[in-house]
Amino acid sequence: MADSKVNDILLFMSVAETGNFTTAGRAFGLSRSTAGKAVTRLEDRYGARLLNRTTRAVSLTEAGQRLYAQGEAIRVAIAAADARMEVSDGIPKGTLRIAAPDALGRRLVLPVIKKFQTTWPDIRFEISFSDTISRIVEDGFDLAIRVGVTTPDASLISRTLRMEKTLLCASPEYFTGRKVPKNIDQLSTHDLLQFSSVAKRQTWSLHDASSFLSTVSGRVSLRLDSAEGLREAALAGMGIALLPATLVKEELRAERLVQVLPDIDCGDVPIVAIYPHKKFLEPRVRRFIDALVADFSLGGANDVSQRVDQL
Incomplete structure (x- = not known):
């Protein structure tokens, strides 16, 4: 579903920003496992590895960088919608x-x-x-x-x-x-x-x-x-x-x-x-x-x- 894909993308972006699946999941009230599954679903969907994973850190692949850039537009759109809804009644x-x-x-x-x-x-x-x-x-x-x-x-x-x-x-x-x-x-x-x-x-x-x-x-x-x-x-x-x-x-x-x-x-x-x-x-x-x-x-x-x- 479209909404679940958006959630997965936002989780993926959080992992990329924090460099940590546990921290990223916690920011959404979710577990490390759930954050990892979200990234795996995206990789399966797009047929490309999005993150390079090591025991110490994660980093974006070239495909991951492209998805992250597109995800920024999604995040801005969500923030804009939230802002407009919040002030709709002042x-x-x-x-x-x-x-x-x-x-x-x-x-x-x-x-x-x-x-x-x-x-x-x-x-x-x-x-x-x-x-x-x-x-x-x-x-x-x-x-x-x-x-x-x-x-x-x-x-x-x-x-x-x-x-x-x-x-x-x-x-x-x-x-x-x-x-x-x-x-x-x-x-x-x-x-x-x-x-x-x-x-x-x-x-x-x-x-x-x-x-x-x-x-x-x-x-x-x-x-x-x-x-x-x-x-x-x-x-x-x-x-x-x-x-x-x-x-x-x-x-x-x-x-x-x-x-x-x-x-x-x-x-x-x-x-x-x-x-x-x-x-x-x-x-x-x-x-x-x-x-x-x-x-x-x-x-x-x-x-x-x-x-x-x-x-």
Whole structure:
């Protein structure tokens, strides 16, 4: 049947994109075996091998490349039909799957979701709060919120939501018996807490009062793949952390943390929305991105600076 062939083609495309039958099947709520059978049916139907299979990876054959190109047209047509149907009554519908950093996601994204669902109650959300960088397309997300990521894969689009000021901070208890650093060089005698993931290790590049850029080379006593974890480590007196102002403003105001080297410019990091490159962006995705932009613009870099100065 025509509809089953379309499903097989979409499954085949997912296998080609993820390089993995298990992941491709999971994206459709199906098993690895079902994804494999879909590709086999297509190969039998067209009398050509579509994928080169090894124990480690799969790749497109020449015939597979031709079918994949045709499948893109099918996918665009389906997306266009979905988009037109969703806006036929002016009400976005469906499920919006979002990946966001744990700490900032809870503080910045959840309030936007609450407002959005008040306006559009037919939208359902599935959220993954994690500092691990997700493969957006392969893992089936419509949208990802990321900090510091400005050049995603060519198949993705990024939109800056706002620039976030970063601050050096530590707990007052950390400085018991220690000298508070007076300049960037003195950071080398302190315990530093830094972010680290599989893809990237955080480094600190700071500007002094003369705008001279220095790369800090202190001893890193702890690396974590969680901004929330770094904040908790700083609160526990384990060292000095460099964190987004939004994440620590309440602790600074309550004096559970103190700002270190307040006259030093620690730089800004972009908070960006990343989503798949599509000719027709689903209304629920487009409207939610617009909601993020509107909400985040209320707390841009200048506003953050002013709030921190008032702490």
